[in-house]
Amino acid sequence: MPEVVVVGGGLEGCATAWALTRRGITDVVIVERHTVGSGGTGKSSGIVRCHYGVSSLAAMATQALEFFEAHATEVGFRQTGYVVGVGPENVAALHASMADQRAVGVRTEDLSADEVRTLWPVADLAPFGAFAWEDRGGYGDAYRTAQFFAGVARRAGATLRQGATVAEILVERGRAAGVRLTDGTEIGADAVVVAAGPWSVPLLAAQGVDLPITVHREQIVLIDPGLDLGPVPVFSDLVSLQYVRPETGGEILFGNSDLAELEVADPDHYSDQATEAFLELTVEKVGTRFPGLQNASIASSYAGCYDVTPDFNPAVSATGVDGLIVAAGFSGHGFKISPSVGRLVADLVIEGSSSHPDIPESDFRLSRFAEGALLRSPHPYVGAGEMR
Template identity: 25%
Template sequence: MAGFPISMGNAPEFEGALPEAADVVIIGAGVIGIASAYYLANKGLKPVVVEKGRVAGEQSSRNWGWIRQQGRDLAEIPIMVEANRLWKEIAEAVDEDIGLNVCGLTYFAETQEALAVYEDWLEQARPLGVDSVILSPAEIEAKFPGMTKSYVGALHTPSDMRAEPFLAVPALARAAVAAGAVIVEDCAARALERENGRVSGLVTEKGIIRTQEVIVAGGSWSSLFLRNEGVNIPQLSVRATVVQTGAVPDIHQGGANGSKLAFRRREDGGYTLAASGFHETFVGPDCFRHFRTYLPQLMEAPFSHNYRPMSPKGYPDGWGTRRRWRGGDVTPFEKMRILDPAPNARKVEEIRARFEALFPALGKVEVERSWAGMIDATPDVVPVVDRAPVEGLSICTGMCGHGFGIGPAFGRIMADMVTGGDVGHDLHRFRLSRYSDGSKLILGPDL
């Protein structure tokens, strides 16, 4: 269904047999895993991606479709600047329309205090290469004619972009295969095989593949797989609800965020809408296990999430979800091929009504579809991108809802990390050991 997140209703596109060996095996066919395979294949290597469900079946086709530099953690900005360049290269290389547009993204400020936060971020970010600017109320009105709400200012980044995630990631997957990668859908990773303490292979439900390098890029499922291997990541998942409108007149070609509403133009003539700053945490065992690690975030913004009393059955942090298994066992990954949470129905109507009220000239705004996704979140709101304490194992996860835009750059980084190349950026901020070495966690910007 055009414009809708990829699901098990989509026939598998990548059904090849599992190879006996690979230079690198990647767990997870979201944007990070697929980009890693793409850049490894373009190095002349033979990467294999194993995916329990479908390419981009979870958050990689359910996100807002923003490709943004603005508001990023300072350590992410140079990587995101690279990602902007790589997305343009990808759009040319795939020879498919992925809906990539340089449209600019905007954050509205309702108060002087909020505007001061944007100004402070910009002062620190400008030397890192962003072209962000502060807009005056008059400039906002010119960019968003007919908007009923007034703002004291806004943060705007002209070079930020948008794309259609459900088109972009599968297109990149096809390009990766054309370059020599292998992708196997309906193939869950179960466990690592090791020799003398280092990775020697990966056990999957379709057999064993020999390799000395494995990348875990499983999004919300990463921490569950890693815990079974003795690697602890304090990662949780939160639900985010998204709305797709029917076709409406164009009120702005880019995307914007403010007044509890985010919106961006779609290639099909509608808008993708979301409730900005609204996430729902389903409480499960890991919420209690990682409580102390998340305490700084909770103290900073205790009501930033809405808490649901029980994580649903089969979710990564479900109360009955199995947390220990062997390579011959059926795993939680096979029992839930695609994590497909229901959207928050009350929030869907609230989002629609807010958008309609903000732009009354549109008339009645119809909801064409709605969905939800589970975002892999970390205590400090920045990802884990690092070598694991198991030789031959690497991790790229915890994108905190920011993974689609930055995905190509982290994929390129992982391709160089596992081959001994120059990763090109300072990754100290993203090290796994920050959660265990006594370091004080520094929260990323809540922008």
């Protein structure tokens, strides 16, 4: 009988198996209904940054950054740097957040508008009041990262079952005892980790565990800049609420950072292309911020789904059922913290608490939603509340 069954073969599930095997728990089974990385993982925009107002998230991101640097080739990590800019009303919050980030090991510094202009010469920087810079930031490939986690775990002894759908979590005498698949097969285990994104909700609900997730369709547009931009960094614009990053082949990936209104979707049935309205928004935002891209054009688009919690932060937590752990609700942040998520879940399985002093498990407890104790930045950005 396996010690741990992991439900979900996306980033977080595979990271969990990777972390468990590194801790000596090699009798692990990952159960994935399709193939590794076939859900939200394959639609990630892949940005790597440590800029979080919540200190524990910043600590998770900076710990994970060491993984991306160590395995850059295998996971497609490109260390382009990351710059974030805010309007005058958010300068104080930016600097306070940066101070908290440095306290947990983030390497972040102020940049002047002139310095940012050398990085993004086609940008209009007039509306910004201040900028922060992470030279270790960049972007990677979430699909390749999930495959890497799964490959390392399998070589260490874990088993991967693809094309297998979990129908039910088995509970005996108040403790998780494994899972039942839709074909009736039962896999017994000492612990069950549910890391299935939005599909985690009904599995947990059947055991009386409420996971408050809203599924949000997130659209992405790839832009042909019409010129050779050179080695530009990731740019997070908290004035017009957008982010852009370079893409292999010279394109630019655009995403909308305005999540004040969610586009509720069915994760099994949604359009995987950007709408005309979103394309128009893209043209407006990119054209306004980057007037130097005079010959830019839309190259392609796609869409994925975020599993969004009430505070836009994940639940990585024990539940009301002994031996049942959840890792879901990543709200678009799962890629950059995935190695740390795996480590935290492994801690919860083995010790029941976090081994990292800057990443207390209490921050990510599932019960905080029912308690009304949401995980929020102490230095929120006016007009950009979802950017933690």
